[in-house]
Amino acid sequence: MARGTGRGGNSPAPRSVDVARLAGVSQKTVSRVFNDEQYVSADVRRRVLEAAEELGYRRNNAARALASGRTRSIGVVTLGTALYGPASLLMGVERVVRDTGYALRVVNTVEGEGIAGAVNSLLDQGVDGIVISEPIDEQAAGGDDDVLRVDVPVLVLGAPSPVAAPIVLTAGLGADLMARVATEHLLSLGHATVHHLAGPQAWYAARYRLDGWRTALTAHGRDVPPVVQGDWSAASGYAAGRELAANGDVTAVFAANDDMAIGLIRALTEAGRRVPHDVSVVGFDDVPVAPYVTPPLTTAPQRFDAVAQEGLKRLVHAIENPDATPLPASDPSVELAVRASTAPPPTRTPPALGRPAASRSGGAAHTPPRANGDRSAPR
Numbered sequence: 003m004a005r006g007t008g009r010g011g012n013s014p015a016p017r018s019v020d021v022a023r024l025a026g027v028s029q030k031t032v033s034r035v036f037n038d039e040q041y042v043s044a045d046v047r048r049r050v051l052e053a054a055e056e057l058g059y060r061r062n063n064a065a066r067a068l069a070s071g072r073t074r075s076i077g078v079v080t081l082g083t084a085l086y087g088p089a090s091l092l093m094g095v096e097r098v099v100r101d102t103g104y105a106l107r108v109v110n111t112v113e114g115e116g117i118a119g120a121v122n123s124l125l126d127q128g129v130d131g132i133v134i135s136e137p138i139d140e141q142a143a144g145g146d147d148d149v150l151r152v153d154v155p156v157l158v159l160g161a162p163s164p165v166a167a168p169i170v171l172t173a174g175l176g177a178d179l180m181a182r183v184a185t186e187h188l189l190s191l192g193h194a195t196v197h198h199l200a201g202p203q204a205w206y207a208a209r210y211r212l213d214g215w216r217t218a219l220t221a222h223g224r225d226v227p228p229v230v231q232g233d234w235s236a237a238s239g240y241a242a243g244r245e246l247a248a249n250g251d252v253t254a255v256f257a258a259n260d261d262m263a264i265g266l267i268r269a270l271t272e273a274g275r276r277v278p279h280d281v282s283v284v285g286f287d288d289v290p291v292a293p294y295v296t297p298p299l300t301t302a303p304q305r306f307d308a309v310a311q312e313g314l315k316r317l318v319h320a321i322e323n324p325d326a327t328p329l330p331a332s333d334p335s336v337e338l339a340v341r342a343s344t345a346p347p348p349t350r351t352p353p354a355l356g357r358p359a360a361s362r363s364g365g366a367a368h369t370p371p372r373a374n375g376d377r378s379a380p381r
Contacts, residue, residue: 016057025053075105076317077124078133079117082110085234086261086289087207087304091135091159091174094310102318104130116140117164118150125152131321132167133313135159137205155320157313161206169320169328173313176334177207177286180302181214183336184256184284186222187300192346193254193282195224199242199266201234201258211258211286232258236265243269246281253281253347260285260292260301267295267343278345288339298341305335 018036022029027046034042035050053059076099081088092108099106107127109120117136124132131154139161149166156167160174188196198215201208212229219226230245232238239262246252247270257263263285267277275281277297285292288303316329 016054016059018059020057021050021053021059024057025049073105073128073130074103075107075127075129076102076131076133076314076321077107077109077121077127077129078135079109079111079120079124080135081137086287087259087306088135088137090304090306091310094306095133095135095159095314097307098310098314102314104318111136121150121152121165125154129154131155131157131317133157133159133317134161134164136164137161137207139204139206140164155317155324157317159309159313168324171313171316171320171328171331173316173331174309175210176336177210178214178217179334179336180286180304180338181211181256181258182218183214183338184286184300184302185215185218187338187340188254188256188282188284188344189218189222189224191254191282191344194347195219195227196254196256197227197246197252198229199232199239199246199255199257199262200229201232201262203231208258211256215256232262234259234261236261236268238262239265240269242266244273246270247273247275254283254344255281256284256286258286260287260289260299263299263301263343264291264295267297267299278343280348282344282347284338284344292339293341297343300341300344301339303335303337303339308335 018032019029022032025032025046027050031042031046032050032054035047036054078092078095078099080092083089096106107124107129109123111117111120117134117140121132121134132152134156137160150164151166153168155169155171156163156165157171157173158164159172160177161172163170163172185196196215196219198212200212203209203212216226230242232242239257242262243266246255246266252275255263255266257266263283267283270277270281270283277283283299285299285301286304288301292299292301312332316331319326319329
């Protein structure tokens with residue numbers, strides 16, 4: 003059906019009663035369909051939506067807000083950066099909010115006065131709930147440490163909550179677990195220890211990944227090497243790679259994101275340290291280019307759309323059911339994308355008892371472990 007074909011250009015805007023008459027249902031049923039309520043059959047829902055499309059009907063959200071006391075809008079506090087992780091998470095949130103029928107209001111902390119200023123700006127706009135996707139610890143960065151109190155449900159992504167609210171939900175945690183899986187993958191290949199190229203420690207994600215790396219080494223009784231610091235950029239990974247390439251004992255590196263891992267591989271290669279034959283490298287994020295670099299990068303994928311989908315579902319439930327028990331969070335995914343940047347270490351000493359020797363005679367390369375669908379991972 004063509005949109006709006008049922009009325010002339012000078013006719014008054016269609017109302018829900020017009021939709022009900024055309025669909026052959028009650029006005030209450032039309033309301034139920036547009037409120038996405040249960041107990042409406044698929045056939046009735048289809049008839050109502052087709053009638054609304056034919057008439058060019060749009061529900062009056064302003065009137066709905068007056069009646070319900072809600073604006074049907076969700077605010078998002080975000081860093082406002084082009085970095086892959088925060089930007090991808092914001093895109094996921096935007097897609098999900100649009101599908102829920104809520105309006106989206108975004109405030110970037112780089113444009114205001116930190117989280118407090120951004121949250122207060124959203125509250126002034128009358129949002130029904132707030133998503134905080136702010137990856138930097140303001141206290142660590144020298145910001146205000148006062149607890150901000152708000153009166154709407156809050157969803158915090160990938161960090162502890164910086165606010166006090168009637169309902170505080172969290173999603174996107176588990177970076178420490180993924181970092182541990184990445185580190186244990188390298189240990190399982192036979193590397194004596196794993197070096198770490200960390201992100202800036204004012205970022206929660208960088209701390210969680212460092213903690214997971216350290217926990218894995220400690221749990222397996224391995225030496226914990228000094229941490230090399232980066233800033234998320236490929237350039238900082240390249241600088242770290244030049245430093246690590248000079249250390250002949252380095253056979254495995256876990257980088258806190260893929261950009262730094264890619265820069266690291268470039269520096270190692272230029273220094274004559276082949277990846278993965280001499281040094282194995284694992285990244286974090288699974289950026290779109292990761293399978294296409296040389297060698298294809300083993301990495302810990304982040305499922306931004308899934309995090310946004312689950313988090314917003316729980317937030318909308320809390321907004322619309324303030325007295326109900328919040329929906330539980332699911333366990334984070336722990337899959338690793340195993341590709342060609344990881345392999346057993348070069349043979350320098352007799353292998354440990356029970357571990358077969360890997361020959362490097364004749365310049366033969368170690369064969370990287372095969373991945374099941376490129377998503378297999380140790381558990």
